[in-house]
Amino acid sequence: MIHQYKSNGYNIVLDVESGAVHVVDDITYDVISLYEENSADEIISKLKSSYNEDEIRECISEVKELVEDGQLFTEDIYEPFVEKFKEKRQTVVKALCLHIAHDCNLACKYCFAEEGEYHGRRALMSFEVGKKALDFLVANSGNRVNLEVDFFGGEPLMNWDVVKQLVAYGRSLEEPNNKKFRFTLTTNGVLLNDEVMEFVNKEMSNVVLSLDGRKEVNDRMRPFRTGKGSYDLIVPKFQKLAESRNQTNYYIRGTFTRNNLDFSEDVKHFADLGFKQMSIEPVVGPEEDPYSIREQDLPQIMEEYDKLALEYIDRYKKGNGFNFFHFMIDLTQGPCVYKRLSGCGSGTEYLAVTPWGDFYPCHQFVGNEDFLMGNVDEGITKPELVKEFGNCNVYSKEKCKNCFAKFYCSGGCAANSYNFHGTINDAYDIGCEMQRKRVECSIMIKAALADE
Structure with a gap:
């Protein structure tokens, strides 16, 4: 093709x-x-x-x-081998998303976690539950040395002492088990301070900083529970953290909605604030939600990606470039064989862990009891779910068969597929259109910069 x-x-x-x-x-x-x-x-x-x-x-x-x-x-040449690959594949867990806090100090309007509560269950993870989760990860990681743990929420800094304890415990497991933990943190920045920054810079391989862009855009969708905006409080903190990490190993991560379909302006705003690592993702929600992206929005969104690609090239050529996550594509190795056959890894290599220790395929399935896979005490109790997710890849999805971008997205998000179609083996159509556009822009950028 x-x-x-x-x-x-x-x-x-x-x-x-x-x-x-x-x-x-x-x-x-x-x-x-x-x-x-x-x-x-x-x-x-x-x-x-x-x-x-x-x-x-x-x-x-x-x-x-x-x-x-x-x-x-x-x-x-790989499609004929996909069935054998699935049969012989030995599943090892390499990453956990620890829901360290099902609570939040913001009230983001698009939050799939319902202001951090995940269907009404407000809770903080105890050290004991987190310890068992790390033990499970080590025990089920096979010969894999590098393991990943993301502290997630809600807002993880609301349970900061346990974060620090779990990092220390993870470090204690490394040498005796021949493992190396890569810890990451996703935060809204409200509780970010010098002590947190010092620890994060020492222990966290990457930090995701949640900010939606321009002040009016961010404050409309990411207010405090009182309705007051969060932009003025968190932006100076994020700028300080980014500089303290030498503008590497972090991401400013935004979400765009129908309220800011001109999202290229928000990415430019990030760059003007001095940030060098950024991403802005399309919101995903039911069509009846006023902020949700709809099919009729796609033409404008495609234009925005084109605008952003040109801005990306222009700033790079002027020596003031930035990295935009969706434009970072590796064309030197060809499509990853493993991703062709394994999908995103949710439910097999990657699991989400609730504050009370339940396992789900990823953070977006948390709270849906149909996808409860086990817990930190008993391990995986529903191996059939592991098998179902292991069988989910670009070859299992009819919509992927004739898509030119299939090997760059690995079939897309299983949760989005389920939420829109009731099965993990479909695809979120609006998301697919945007992904194809991003791949086209990424390749064009490579061509433009190769001319330099």
């Missing part, structure tokens, strides 16, 4: 199965579009009114060489 598109003056051809990207001239672009379904004579006949016949023949020859070299119209 190939995907052809034009962007910012570039003619781009992606060979989906191999991951090869070609930036070509007009004649090559047109020849490739006709190559599979037409003979050389037919291609010449169709293009001779636009190009010189000898040039067309030469171009056909060059395209043929690319095909023979495995860089165009390649076949997917």
